[in-house]
Amino acid sequence: MILERLSFKNINLSDPFFDSLKADYKEFPSWFAKKAEDTAYVFKNEHGLIDGFLYVKVEEGMVGDVTPPLPPTRRLKVGTMKINAHGTKLGERFIKKIFDHAIFEKVREAYVTVFSEHRPLILLLEKYGFQQVGTKTSHNGTELVLTKQLQGISEDVVRSYPLVRLAHQKAYLLALQPQWHTRLLPDSILKTETADIVQDVSHTNSIHKVYLAAMSGMEVLKRGDILLIYRTTDGQGPAHYRSVATSVCVVEEYRSLFSFKAQEEFLAYCRPYTVFEESELLTLWKTRKYPHVIRFTYNIALRKRVTRAVMIEEVGMDAGAYWGFMPLTHQQLVNVLRRGLVDESLVVNQA
Incomplete structure (x- = not known):
């Protein structure tokens, strides 16, 4: 398509x-x-x-x-x-x-x-x-x-799209490996300060996304929570400089894999918006190794990637924490967005 x-x-x-x-x-x-x-x-x-x-x-x-x-x-x-x-x-x-x-x-x-x-x-x-x-x-x-x-922003995360409400919303860092990141968030690999942003990129150019993961603690996610997408190192250099924050997303729904009563229900839920091929989804369903199913809107691609080094040395994030899935303070998120040159009109900071 x-x-x-x-x-x-x-x-x-x-x-x-x-x-x-x-x-x-x-x-x-x-x-x-x-x-x-x-x-x-x-x-x-x-x-x-x-x-x-x-x-x-x-x-x-x-x-x-x-x-x-x-x-x-x-x-x-x-x-x-x-x-x-x-x-x-x-x-x-x-x-x-x-x-x-x-x-x-x-x-x-x-x-x-x-x-x-x-x-x-x-x-x-x-x-x-x-x-x-x-x-x-x-x-x-x-x-x-x-x-x-x-x-203006609505109480509903889809009606508000592409705006992101920061006030009173919990925020988390979510790590994606490069191969999944490229499939899931195509705009985040563009030079978005140019007109390329208005070009169609791939079949994954959609508002809604579904992702499966196994990282502990993800069951706390609620509708309206903010996800700062963190692409892990691409192997082209030290992770300190090659792991980067790239995007801002908003949670629509969290589901446990075990909440789906049948394989077809699971496939119907994931198929339209997931990065995984159907054969991969079938394997994920059978093995049950990735129990967290997250549906979210893809709101903002950072105009400038923010490296792990900057997030530790300038934003004050904990270098010793597990950077797979972890909570962020309001100020940490704001500081990353500023360093990512996010258009301020897309971020609503008041209630």
Whole structure:
């Protein structure tokens, strides 16, 4: 499942995928032609036909063609988003793309207009914090206007995504070996200070993750807890300098492997979001060696990796502790995030 970022001029408007958009928006073909040099995300199925299309752009000022008007600000407009759902996670990947662009462009709001009959799309947007704030009426009919604020935070960790609430939340360091880290958190191997952040990386580019581990003490994890992901040494030098903090995630759910009543229930839970292949999952189920099952959202890739040396010498973390899974103080987490050059707008430090 590879998303391509293509120029409009290289996208086939005659693909049947666009028929419904042409029906909903009479001006769609002429609008499409005017965008010849712009780019959009396109997903094609195994037959080469389009199954997903996403176009976003930055706007400045007031949005006056909706009721009530949106006040002046810099915001991201989701110009077009359509998905043919076939049981894939494409909708979620598009949502992640929207937020990737919003963060990269440093906007505080994203908005989209959608006809009310497109209920599955509306439910998807609402799941990640979009809310209806008005309507837009044109010769095509009346659409709903939904916005996502990238500053306020919800009580729900998914609706708050990609923001991270620090206040009153417990935080832990979670170590991943390099081979699992690369599979699980692809953005964390990018030079994220460049526009590469908005490129699709791999099939693992998703918001939700499932990971299995055997480290003691992990059963304390609760929804909303923060995970500082720590990639252990890659063997290219001393661990003191090659082991690094790379990412910030938020726990959605902790489950014991033994809470699953049957193999198929376990596979259905893990399969969509895990780093493990099905054969690996089957082995994990049979051996029961990794009893901790964690589902979490992948919120932030640190712009600068923070080494074990820095975390010990500057942040004050205990060199003698077990750096597999261990609690962090609020101040330790904040100090690591600052050294990782995390965008302060993504971190909410107050209650």
